[in-house]
């Protein structure tokens with residue numbers, strides 16, 4: 480099933496978004512076994528995203544090395560030590576405190592960490608992220624920190640059947656991305672879109688989607 484799902488997705492996800500940017504397909508691997516993750520990688524997945532730092536640490540050595548590692552979950556300062564130097568893209572930098580901690584840890588390790596700023600585009604209490612109205616200030620505060628490189632924005636749309644609402648939020652993300660990039664430059668990733676809404680997000684200008692259920696089926700939490 481996993482192999483077939485990956486094959487079908489690789490065929491159905493367009494190569495480019497309407498802006499002509501290449502689309503990156505990240506597998507969201509929370510709760511999946513190492514075996515299933517490696518099956519997805521053998522089937523052609525080249526980017527994988529973790530939500531939990533301990534899971535990352537425990538599985539890291541067993542995951543096939545050809546996959547680039549992303550971190551996509553809510554991060555705690557005291558867990559950064561499991562990730563530093565091993566994550567290619569921190570997508571879920573959702574508050575100044577975690578950006579400062581990652582900056583300090585990166586300085587100590589003598590590396591630059593690539594990050595996206597997560598915006599809480601639906602202003603949902605259950606989700607973290609910078610306030611979209613404050614995106615520019617967040618960008619300026621984080622970009623003043625050493626050893627971090629901001630290459631774009633990330634968001635999760637609300638769970639909703641209201642397609643017009645979802646389109647307006649996704650479009651607002653793209654506008655925010657374009658405005659910041661026009662002013663400051665350096666953006667390459669707009670990470671937006673999950674199994675249920677990735678098509679809509681790509682149509683609205685996302686160039687990075689994160690899919691779990693569409694690859695692995697429904698998640699089972701113990």
Ligand SMILES: *Cc1c(COP(=O)(O)O)cnc(C)c1O
Pocket residue numbers: 507509530551552635672673674675689690691692693
């Ligand atoms: C779990 C998760 C996804 C994937 O969700 P699906 O609906 O299973 O595709 C994407 N992004 C983040 C941040 C996630 O936590």
